[in-house]
Each structure stands twice: as structure tokens, then as C-alpha cells.
Amino acid sequence: MTDSTPPTESQKPILIVEDDPDTVWLIRLYLERDGHSVIEARDGIDGLRKALTESPRLVVLDIMLPGMDGLAVCERLRAESDVPIIMLTARVDESDRLTGLDSGADDYVTKPFSPRELAARIRAVLRRTSPKQDDHNAGKTLSFGPIELDMRAGSVKVDGEMLRFTATEMRLLSYLMLNNGQILSRDSIIEKVLGYGYDGMGRTVDTHISNIRRKLEKSAGRRYVHTVYGMGYRFGDA
Template identity: 45%
Template sequence: MKVLVVDDDEKIVKVLVTYLIKEGYITETAMDGKSAVETARQWRPDIILLDVMLPELDGLGVCKEIRRDSDVPIIMLTARDTETDRVIGLEIGADDYVTKPFSPRELIARIRAILRRTKPEGRRDKEENVLRVGEIALHLHNHTLRVQGNQIELTPTEYKLLELFLTHPNQVLSRLQLIENVQGYAFEGYERTVDSHIKNLRKKIGDSYGEPRYIKTVYGVGYKLAGDQYA
């Protein structure tokens, strides 16, 4: 998922970008209102963190401009905490309102909550009921995989793993999480079995072990579906 961070305070931007990248998000930044509008329209983020007090064009103005042609979720960031400010922000189209100083962890939680409500996780062709990334197309109606148009056979476990990755793009998933979601339970003694399934799945989708294009290893944690495939 792509997050646009808009704030004229370099320290705040640096902290937010650091936390977001750590959580597996792709980030872009803007330091003034006009740049924010332009970046939002060209880069097409999945969510925007938008400071109210900005040079060139304030955050409320940015929100109004973006709402002319986009329903991208927007979280307003501000040092002002009056009911009137919050109401105005929400009325012009903001999805949430966070007062500075704030906890980066709480902000990440709010981002996740909003994305769960407003964004389909993964890129889904609603008419065909297909999850896609790059040259991969997972057909949900008949549980088949096509890579570059060629049908690839998957085991039930491989299918469930790939579906889980495609519906949680760029999210780091631990081995225990993968087992629990695929098998319905999680035991530490079995978490390494995921590595074997991932190895086989990579071969089938044409992923290189040394430089995987899709399923990337997050050392010491687990795996994630490469976010740059959604850029």
C-alpha cells in the first residue's frame, strides 16, 4: 500500500516515513499544499496523511482539491484540537483527524483500520473475480493460477498462501501468521514448514530465490508480497 505523507516539518516527515517503511508501506512525501495535490494526482496513493498548516495551500484546501476527483482516504494531522476544526475537516472529506503530538503506533493503527474499511486488499478484477499482481493472475472462482497466461497447478496450501499474499500486499506476514491463516491453527514447531511451501510457490510463479520479484523474505520475521508490484 502507498502512503503520501504531507507535512512541512521535516522531523515529523522523517519519523512517519521511518515507521511506515518499517510496517511495509511504500511512501512519498510533499512539503507544501500545491505539491501535495500534484503528487496525489500523479502518484495515486492508497491513503494520505495531511497536515493542516501548510505553505502555498493549507491542508483543508488540499483536501478540497483532492476530493474533486478522488475518494482516497485522508487522515488530517494538526496541532489544533477544537471541535470546529475537526468538524470542518470531516465535512470537507477527511476520513480521520489526529492531533499533534501523536503516537506513530496509534497512527499506523488508524491507517490500517481505514484501509480495511475503504480499500480492497490487493488488486481485484470484480467482474472476473481475479487477484492480480504483475504477470500473476489468481482466479478465485475456479482456484486456478495463470502466470504470463499459462495455467499453473497449485497444491491447496500453495493456493491459500498465494491468496493470502495477494490480499495483503506489502504486509509482512510471520510464519506463524501464515500457518494460522492457511491451516487454521499455529504451532511453533511447524512454522518452518512454511519455508518449503514458499520455496515451491516461488518456483511455480517464476520467482528467483536470490532476487525474488514477488514474494520477498523479511529476515527474522517472515515474508511479504513485494509492494513495488503495485506502484
């Protein structure tokens, strides 16, 4: 009899969407050393299909892909799934790299990269996007005005309308709401929400904040996430 028990979160594979076989081999080597199972796709179309049908735990997604580029895959996938996404990019312009975050990625890594750094980034993204049994905020419902954040259900609503947030955006919003009215520095956000830092990480925080602000304002018609210049960000009324 076939065991129909669904895999636990830790048993789900990591999907690598990358057309360079040497890069795939190197990433697979380090992920399997960390105890992960791995599945592969060599073009964007197959990558999108596997991301939607194979229920991966995380997707490592190259930007430059045949068939469908990584940004398009990310946007299509994000419209249907909250799976964590780390983008790989050979582009050196920071605005190009941050486009991946605007498309819904949780993080990006620039080629050429250290496989150890990528493995560390993957561990950090999985830590912050996986529910923790000892996380006392995991089952909370946070409310402020028309905004309702249900951490257990993984949902954000404004006036009852469901909004699509990535797992990283949801965790960051919960940190902002739990510290309503307080000024939170980039460093505190990196430490408490993202869990690690690297050169340029401040811009990554800015991009996630910008996406949260845009989504809330579009539905609520007003601003709840405020920039305090030279200091950080504050959640609440103006």
C-alpha cells in the same frame, strides 16, 4: 523492456504532506516498518499535485501547510479522487478538527500524536477502504427508493445522478442500508464500519452521518438517515 504492469493496491505508496521534516521522518519510519513505500510533499501545492499524479494508496495531510492549506487541498482532492485521507491537526478545538471531516477526510489525528496510534489509524482506514475478497457485500448493489449503491463500482446514485462519496461514507451508507429500519448505535457503527475507537470517535461518526444525510437530501429532496435521540441512527422512510 520496462515493466508497464500497474502496481497493485498494496504496492501503491502512502503520501505524507507535511512541512516539518522531523514529523515526516517519524511517520516515514513507522510506515516503512509496516512495509509501506512512502512519498513526500512539503507544501500544499506539491501535495495536491502528487496526490493526483502519483496514485497514492492513502494521504497523510497536515492542515497547516505553506502554499495551500490542508483543508483546501482536501477539498480540491476530494472533488477529483476517492483516495483515503487522514488529516493531521495541531488545533485543539473539536469544531476545527471536525472541519477536516466535513472537507472529505476519512479521519484525523491531533498533534502531538503517538506514531503508533497514527500507524494503527492508517491500518484501520486501509482495511475499511480496501475491497476484500471475502467480503460478501463487496459486489452487492443496494437499492432503496431512488438510492442505488454499487459497492463493486464504488458509486452512489440518486435517480441516476452520480454522487461523490468518500470510501468511508460509502461503507457507512452500505451498513445503514443493509440494516434498513433498524436503529444502529454509535458503538455498533464504530465496531462494524470504522474498526476502532478513541476518545471523541462518536463525534466523528456524527460528522460522517451528517455528510451522508446532506448529500442524499440534496439530490433526493427528502431525508433517509434519521437520528433516534439517545440511541443512534436509522436508515429508511420516516
